[in-house]
Amino acid sequence: MPIKIRAAEIRDCDRMMELIRELAEYEKAPDAVTVSLDHFQNAGFGKNPVWHALVAKTDDGIVGFALWYTRYSTWKGTRLYLEDIIVTESHRGKGTGRMLFDAVTDEARNRGMTGMMWQVLDWNEPAIRFYNKTKGVRMESGWLNAHLDF
Amino acid sequence: MPIKIRAAEIRDCDRMMELIRELAEYEKAPDAVTVSLDHFQNAGFGKNPVWHALVAKTDDGIVGFALWYTRYSTWKGTRLYLEDIIVTESHRGKGTGRMLFDAVTDEARNRGMTGMMWQVLDWNEPAIRFYNKTKGVRMESGWLNAHLDF
Numbered sequence: 001m002p003i004k005i006r007a008a009e010i011r012d013c014d015r016m017m018e019l020i021r022e023l024a025e026y027e028k029a030p031d032a033v034t035v036s037l038d039h040f041q042n043a044g045f046g047k048n049p050v051w052h053a054l055v056a057k058t059d060d061g062i063v064g065f066a067l068w069y070t071r072y073s074t075w076k077g078t079r080l081y082l083e084d085i086i087v088t089e090s091h092r093g094k095g096t097g098r099m100l101f102d103a104v105t106d107e108a109r110n111r112g113m114t115g116m117m118w119q120v121l122d123w124n125e126p127a128i129r130f131y132n133k134t135k136g137v138r139m140e141s142g143w144l145n146a147h148l149d150f
Numbered sequence: 151m152p153i154k155i156r157a158a159e160i161r162d163c164d165r166m167m168e169l170i171r172e173l174a175e176y177e178k179a180p181d182a183v184t185v186s187l188d189h190f191q192n193a194g195f196g197k198n199p200v201w202h203a204l205v206a207k208t209d210d211g212i213v214g215f216a217l218w219y220t221r222y223s224t225w226k227g228t229r230l231y232l233e234d235i236i237v238t239e240s241h242r243g244k245g246t247g248r249m250l251f252d253a254v255t256d257e258a259r260n261r262g263m264t265g266m267m268w269q270v271l272d273w274n275e276p277a278i279r280f281y282n283k284t285k286g287v288r289m290e291s292g293w294l295n296a297h298l299d300f
Binding site: 020023024029032033034035039040043050051067069070071072073074075076077078081083084105108109113114115116117118119120121122123128131134136137138139140141142143144145146147148149150 | 170173174179182183184185189190193200201217219220221222223224225226227228231233234255258259263264265266267268269270271272273278281284286287288289290291292293294295296297298299300
């Protein structure tokens with residue numbers, strides 16, 4: 001079944017949120033998703049879009065996506081932050097993740113960014129293997145994530 | 151000496167970059183700063199600003215700053231990402247960091263964000279102590295930072 005990568009559209013948001021919940025379950029945090037569809041749509045397609053995404057589509061519908069936003073590193077300058085890259089379980093192992101990752105890399109280069117970054121859970125071995133196979137990727141431990149919820 | 155917190159202006163960028171280099175040395179990565187003053191200024195004060203900052207000013211000039219950008223969490227929605235909070239060594243221990251941190255928290259609340267996040271090096275004990283004293287902050291290990299430089 002051919003896979004097509006294209007920019008996300010507002011009508012994709014419902015399905016994307018299903019995939020976000022699927023990833024949260026995989027990452028052992030099923031209750032962590034508190035964002036609403038309305039907020040999600042507005043943040044991506046409202047007056048000042050914060051996130052951008054590419055979706056992977058087959059005849060069955062959307063099977064995965066990559067979502068990113070622009071970050072600023074005071075060391076490296078403007079960079080792409082890859083927030084999520086998700087392929088639904090039944091479609092894994094077919095190269096969809098690689099297609100999405102490469103397309104995101106192209107986006108960052110085309111926008112003149114100096115690079116990109118993202119985070120991986122240290123027990124997520126399939127993801128770590130995937131990134132270890134990706135030329136130029138370096139992974140770094142030793143940082144804590146700090147959160148403050150209002 | 152009274153300390154005043156105000157929004158950063160383009161003329162502050164030179165001094166801010168000095169402080170960025172000071173932090174990079176403290177974080178044992180003195181050569182990691184490759185961004186130019188021109189790029190830094192443009193990313194903060196050009197047509198599409200990516201970063202925002204508050205500076206701490208005394209009669210001696212700028213002694214610290216906090217720099218942030220908008221991130222999007224697919225779990226939590228629009229949040230503030232605190233990229234750097236720096237107080238120059240000679241001015242530490244006077245509450246400047248706390249003033250900057252509280253002012254950033256106010257910014258995030260006033261913009262209707264759902265919270266904020268940042269990273270801390272796991273050996274940076276003074277910073278970890280500071281955040282442990284801050285109500286509501288939770289710190290999380292187990293994530294790797296992945297980078298791809300172009």
